[in-house]
Amino acid sequence: MNLYEYMGKDVFRKHGIPVPDGYVVEQESDIRPFQKPVVIKSQILLGGRGKSGGIKFAKSEQELKDGVKQLLGSKIRDLAVTKVLVEEMLDIKKEMYVSIALDRTSKSPILICSAEGGVEIESVDHDKIFTRIIDPLLGYSQFIGRDAVNFMKLDPEIGKQFISILAKLYEIFNQEDCELVEINPLMIVGNGKLVAADSKMVIDSDSLFRHREFEVIDPEKTPLELEANSKGYSFIELDGNIGVIANGAGLTMATLDALTLHKGKPRNFLDLGGTDNSETVAASFEFIMKAKPKSILVNIFGGITKCDTVANGIAMAKTRFDIRQPIVVRLSGIRDEEGRKILKDAGIDSFPSMMEAVERVVKITGGN
Amino acid sequence: MSVFVDRNTRVVVQGITGKQGSFHAGEMLAFGTNIVAGTSPTKAGTKFNDKVPVVSSLREAMQYEPNATMISVAAPYVKDAAFEAIDAGIKLLYILTEHVPFHDSMDIYHNAKRKGIVMLGPNGPGITGVASQCKIGIMPGKIFRKGNVAVASRSGTLTYEIVDAVTKSGRGESTVIGLGGDPVVGLNYIDVLQQFEKDPETEQIVLVGEIGGSNEELAAAYIKKHVKKKVVAYITGRSAPPGKRMGHAGAIIEKGVGTAESKIKAFNEAGVKVADYPINVPDLLE
Numbered sequence: 001m002n003l004y005e006y007m008g009k010d011v012f013r014k015h016g017i018p019v020p021d022g023y024v025v026e027q028e029s030d031i032r033p034f035q036k037p038v039v040i041k042s043q044i045l046l047g048g049r050g051k052s053g054g055i056k057f058a059k060s061e062q063e064l065k066d067g068v069k070q071l072l073g074s075k076i077r078d079l080a081v082t083k084v085l086v087e088e089m090l091d092i093k094k095e096m097y098v099s100i101a102l103d104r105t106s107k108s109p110i111l112i113c114s115a116e117g118g119v120e121i122e123s124v125d126h127d128k129i130f131t132r133i134i135d136p137l138l139g140y141s142q143f144i145g146r147d148a149v150n151f152m153k154l155d156p157e158i159g160k161q162f163i164s165i166l167a168k169l170y171e172i173f174n175q176e177d178c179e180l181v182e183i184n185p186l187m188i189v190g191n192g193k194l195v196a197a198d199s200k201m202v203i204d205s206d207s208l209f210r211h212r213e214f215e216v217i218d219p220e221k222t223p224l225e226l227e228a229n230s231k232g233y234s235f236i237e238l239d240g241n242i243g244v245i246a247n248g249a250g251l252t253m254a255t256l257d258a259l260t261l262h263k264g265k266p267r268n269f270l271d272l273g274g275t276d277n278s279e280t281v282a283a284s285f286e287f288i289m290k291a292k293p294k295s296i297l298v299n300i301f302g303g304i305t306k307c308d309t310v311a312n313g314i315a316m317a318k319t320r321f322d323i324r325q326p327i328v329v330r331l332s333g334i335r336d337e338e339g340r341k342i343l344k345d346a347g348i349d350s351f352p353s354m355m356e357a358v359e360r361v362v363k364i365t366g367g368n
Numbered sequence: 369m370s371v372f373v374d375r376n377t378r379v380v381v382q383g384i385t386g387k388q389g390s391f392h393a394g395e396m397l398a399f400g401t402n403i404v405a406g407t408s409p410t411k412a413g414t415k416f417n418d419k420v421p422v423v424s425s426l427r428e429a430m431q432y433e434p435n436a437t438m439i440s441v442a443a444p445y446v447k448d449a450a451f452e453a454i455d456a457g458i459k460l461l462y463i464l465t466e467h468v469p470f471h472d473s474m475d476i477y478h479n480a481k482r483k484g485i486v487m488l489g490p491n492g493p494g495i496t497g498v499a500s501q502c503k504i505g506i507m508p509g510k511i512f513r514k515g516n517v518a519v520a521s522r523s524g525t526l527t528y529e530i531v532d533a534v535t536k537s538g539r540g541e542s543t544v545i546g547l548g549g550d551p552v553v554g555l556n557y558i559d560v561l562q563q564f565e566k567d568p569e570t571e572q573i574v575l576v577g578e579i580g581g582s583n584e585e586l587a588a589a590y591i592k593k594h595v596k597k598k599v600v601a602y603i604t605g606r607s608a609p610p611g612k613r614m615g616h617a618g619a620i621i622e623k624g625v626g627t628a629e630s631k632i633k634a635f636n637e638a639g640v641k642v643a644d645y646p647i648n649v650p651d652l653l654e
Contacts, residue, residue, distance in 0.1 A: 102470065104582070104583070105583070105586065107473075107477050108474065135478070136475065136478050137479070179470075204470050204471065206443065206617065209444055236612050246525075248523060248524045248615075249524075249549060249614060249615025249616045250522070250527070250578055251525035252615060253526075253578060253604040253608060254645075254646055256607045257605065258645055260606065266607070269614060269615065274524075303508035303511075303528050304391075304506060353647065354645070354646070354647060355645060
């Protein structure tokens with residue numbers, strides 16, 4: 001889960017990483033008296049905000065008011081701006097890059113930094129990027145910072161500040177359950193001080209039980225996805241016309257792949273998980289029906305989730321939501337014969353093999 | 369003998385009286401797994417299924433000499449339960465629980481590794497040693513038949529689908545391992561490939577991969593160099609749009625890394641044939 005820049009900077013401040021003076025504006029009355037030139041930054045979760053017109057500069061009270069008015073309520077690449085961050089304008093001497101992320105291969109934190117920042121790290125020359133896997137049992141220690149400073153050829157005063165920021169960044173990575181914590185750019189300003197001019201933090205959504213303060217509505221999710229997620233279903237909207245329900249993330253993905261290979265177009269991803277409850281199955285159709293598909297494919301391999309339980313759930317849903325679209329079901333595994341009989345009595349097609357079910361649903365859905 | 373588990377595997381179930389824990393412990397007993405004890409904070413002193421002693425802590429369970437554990441406690445308590453098992457000297461740690469914070473998994477993994485403990489999961493279906501009749505985890509017992517095909521997978525149901533297809537094709541399995549769908553899990557493909565290559569029961573290997581990360585690519589490079597046995601694969605998530613997590617926390621294409629194309633290409637270059645559909649996996653086997 002991504003945090004907004006202002007939230008990330010609050011975390012930085014809490015842990016003692018220097019950030020520019022600033023405040024959040026949600027409505028014009030939040031604007032404070034103008035004192036010095038400021039930057040007005042849209043709070044949206046997108047890289048390249050500046051290029052998309054999401055950042056404005058103000059050298060007077062009037063420019064500040066105009067800038068805020070223009071940004072608040074506007075849309076930047078389809079994302080609504082509901083908050084802006086007003087910050088002192090910095091006297092930039094140099095822009096650097098630093099981040100700590102999860103390295104999946106070593107299952108450890110990895111430090112990445114470069115004396116060249118302010119641009120996407122992918123576009124920086126590889127030989128100018130310092131990377132170091134941190135042994136989580138040892139944790140961060142100053143020798144890592146010294147190696148980084150030597151590599152980046154920072155002068156001693158800047159290096160000292162940099163090392164202090166690294167220690168705090170590592171503390172944030174661990175204490176706040178980050179997948180990524182990034183400062184880009186980390187600026188050297190006029191008085192020779194380092195300042196975190198931007199923040200990017202990705203928090204492990206599985207850790208929210210101990211970080212309630214970070215619970216934000218994911219702006220990248222659709223209202224229907226949020227609704228289904230709140231009911232415990234793993235649900236993603238796609239742009240096709242065949243509604244899909246399956247059990248297990250891997251099998252659900254494989255179902256979408258099989259449909260696509262057969263030139264069918266899935267409308268969604270819906271993973272029932274390891275339920276063995278007919279009501280959970282039936283209730284999941286609410287989100288499928290709201291997505292208005294032309295047809296519905298249910299693909300179940302019965303293990304923990306038993307086929308007759310699923311069949312009962314499908315039959316319940318058909319009546320409850322008055323489903324007129326064709327439903328094609330694949331049932332295999334534990335109690336599949338019983339399940340198929342229940343479906344037959346409810347007038348629903350079912351197949352033992354995934355391929356047959358996929359072919360069938362693509363055929364009856366037809367073109368667009 | 370199967371890999372990682374065998375007839376001498378003695379299992380303790382941490383959380384044996386919970387909804388998940390009790391159901392799966394029952395299924396494991398039915399498969400033939402030797403469950404020697406279970407823990408429960410509230411039901412110590414009772415017997416599970418009239419035969420497995422239930423105690424209040426892992427320390428107490430050690431009197432029954434377990435060497436493997438299945439952890440089935442709620443996500444916030446997994447780290448503590450795993451540390452308890454590591455501290456007690458358990459040799460194989462399987463975490464069934466989903467939604468464990470990966471920072472916790474990272475701590476568990478590195479501490480387990482330091483003590484030479486094998487960690488499996490979190491968020492995977494576990495391990496089934498078919499010939500040794502030892503199943504730790506949640507795989508449906510009825511899909512297996514003894515044979516020479518080893519399977520390693522990052523997902524659950526998809527594993528059952530493929531195992532079922534292998535069994536129905538007239539073949540059978542040696543050991544089936546679910547690695548887990550999280551960004552940080554205990555075993556990688558390479559860890560299990562090493563074991564499968566050495567295992568006299570295993571003659572061919574199926575790897576079931578999915579989008580996200582680069583473990584499949586690393587496995588392909590390893591196979592090219594070190595694996596002489598036949599390996600085939602299936603990769604799911606070909607149709608997944610970038611930036612969307614497809615159910616598993618690990619299954620996401622970020623900045624072009626972790627795509628199905630990249631994984632299929634890496635496998636093909638290592639001489640590993642990749643099936644288009646799960647059902648076609650047996651067609652690629654001997």
